[in-house]
Amino acid sequence: MNVLDEKSYVLDLSKGQENVPVVVERRSDVLTFPEFQYSPDNVQGPGCTVDPSEVTLPGCTCISHSCLTESCSCLQTHRQTYDSTGTLLDLNRSGTSYCSPVFECNALCSCSDTCSNRVVQRGLRTRLLVYSTKKRGWGVRTLEPIARGTFVCEYAGEVISFEEARHRQLAQRFEENNYIIAIREYAGTDSVTETFVDPALVGNVGRFLNHSCLPNLFMLPVRVHSVVPRLALFAGRDIDALEELTFDYSGGYRNQPPVELMSTQSKAATQASRTDGLQRKACHCGAKNCTQFLPLDLSIIS
Numbered sequence: 001m002n003v004l005d006e007k008s009y010v011l012d013l014s015k016g017q018e019n020v021p022v023v024v025e026r027r028s029d030v031l032t033f034p035e036f037q038y039s040p041d042n043v044q045g046p047g048c049t050v051d052p053s054e055v056t057l058p059g060c061t062c063i064s065h066s067c068l069t070e071s072c073s074c075l076q077t078h079r080q081t082y083d084s085t086g087t088l089l090d091l092n093r094s095g096t097s098y099c100s101p102v103f104e105c106n107a108l109c110s111c112s113d114t115c116s117n118r119v120v121q122r123g124l125r126t127r128l129l130v131y132s133t134k135k136r137g138w139g140v141r142t143l144e145p146i147a148r149g150t151f152v153c154e155y156a157g158e159v160i161s162f163e164e165a166r167h168r169q170l171a172q173r174f175e176e177n178n179y180i181i182a183i184r185e186y187a188g189t190d191s192v193t194e195t196f197v198d199p200a201l202v203g204n205v206g207r208f209l210n211h212s213c214l215p216n217l218f219m220l221p222v223r224v225h226s227v228v229p230r231l232a233l234f235a236g237r238d239i240d241a242l243e244e245l246t247f248d249y250s251g252g253y254r255n256q257p258p259v260e261l262m263s264t265q266s267k268a269a270t271q272a273s274r275t276d277g278l279q280r281k282a283c284h285c286g287a288k289n290c291t292q293f294l295p296l297d298l299s300i301i302s
Contacts, residue, residue: 009129013205014038018124022205023143025131031138037202039156040123042228045198047161052228059108066116067105074105074117086119087149088234091218101185101229102222119151120232121224126152128245130208135284137177138208139244146239152217155181155206155231157199165196165300174281179207181249182297183221183231195221195229196300206233211294212246214287219247246285250295 012021017040024033042052050056060073066084069075081102083089105117127143146152157179160168165180172178179200185193199207209217218236221229233247280293 013130014040014124018205019122020124020127022124023127023129025129031132034138036200036207038204039202040154040204042154042156042159042197042230043202045158045160045164045202047164048159048228049161050159050226050228052159052226055107055225056227057103057106057108057223057225059106060111062105062109062111062115065112065114067109067111072105072111072117074103074109082116082119084116086116086122086151087147088151088220089149091149091234091236102220102232104222104224106225108225120154120222120230124153124205126150128153128205130205133210133244136210139210139246140205140208141242141244142239143241145241146235148235148238150235152233152235152245153206154204155197155199155209155219155233157197157203157207158201159228160196160198162194162196162300165198168198168200169297169300179203180297180300181219181231182300183219183229183251185221185229195231197231206231209233210244210246210285211249211283212285212287213248213283213290214285215246215248216243217245217247219251248295 010024010026012018013024014022015038017038044051044053058073060067062068062072064071067075081089081104104119104121105111105115106121109115111117126146129141129143130138131141133139142152165182169178169180177200180196180198183195183197185195216235216237216239217233219231219233222232223229239245280296283290283292283294
C-alpha cells in the first residue's frame with residue numbers, strides 16, 4: 001500500500017532545495033507545524049567566525065575516476081571511508097570517546113564528481129516523511145528501505161558559538177524543544193574541536209528526528225569544503241520502509257559508548273528529574289534500555 005494515498009500530505013518541505021521532496025503529513029488534528037527557514041546546509045550563526053559555505057580546505061590532485069587511499073591527499077591522513085557504492089565502511093567510527101571525523105573530496109579536488117569519496121555532499125537521496133507521533137511531537141519516517149551504512153541526511157542548522165549556545169539553552173522554557181547539538185572531536189594531543197549546531201530557526205529535515213535509546217541512525221562529523229563539519233547521519237542497520245528514523249542525542253549507538261555529541265550523565269543523574277536546577281524531559285522512545293529521560297548537555301550551561 002502506498003502511504004501517500006492514505007492521508008493528506010504537503011509535498012516538499014524543502015521547496016525544491018533537496019534532490020528529492022521532503023513529504024510532510026498534513027492533518028487538522030495534529031500539532032501545529034513549526035515555523036522555520038529550510039536550509040539543506042549549515043549556515044553561519046551568531047558567534048561563528050567561519051562561513052560554512054566557504055571552501056577553505058585544500059583539494060587533491062587525483063586524476064583518476066575515483067580516489068585511492070595510497071595516492072589521494074584527502075585519504076592519506078584519514079583511511080578510506082566509503083566503498084565504491086558510497087556505503088560507510090567502518091560503522092565503529094562512532095564507538096570512541098570522541099568522534100572520528102570523515103574527510104570527503106571537495107570543490108578544489110581534481111577527481112571526478114562521481115568519486116566514491118563524495119557522499120554527504122551529494123545531499124539527500126532518500127524519500128523521507130515528516131509526520132506527527134503520539135507522544136513525541138513530530139518525527140521522521142523513511143518511505144523506502146535503507147541499507148546499513150547508507151548516508152541518510154544531515155542535521156543542518158545555524159553554526160553558533162559556545163556562548164550563543166549557552167545563552168539559547170538558558171533562555172529556553174521547559175515546554176520548548178532544545179535542538180542544539182554539540183559535537184566534540186579529538187584533534188590531537190589535548191586538543192578538542194567543538195561545533196554547535198542549532199536548527200531551531202534555520203534547519204533541514206534533520207531537526208524533526210527524534211531521540212531513541214535504541215536508535216537506527218548514528219551521527220558522524222563530515223568535512224567537505226569547509227573546516228566546519230557537517231553532522232551526517234548514517235544507517236546503523238538495515239531499515240525498513242515506513243520505519244521511524246531516530247538517533248541517540250547523547251551520541252551513543254546501541255551498546256557502544258557515546259561519542260560526545262552531547263555530554264552524558266551518570267546513572268544517578270539520569271534517575272533524577274532535575275539536574276543542576278534544570279528539569280529533565282521524559283523520554284518516550286519505548287526502548288527496553290530506555291533511560292527514562294532525554295540527554296541533557298550540562299557542559300553548555302556550566
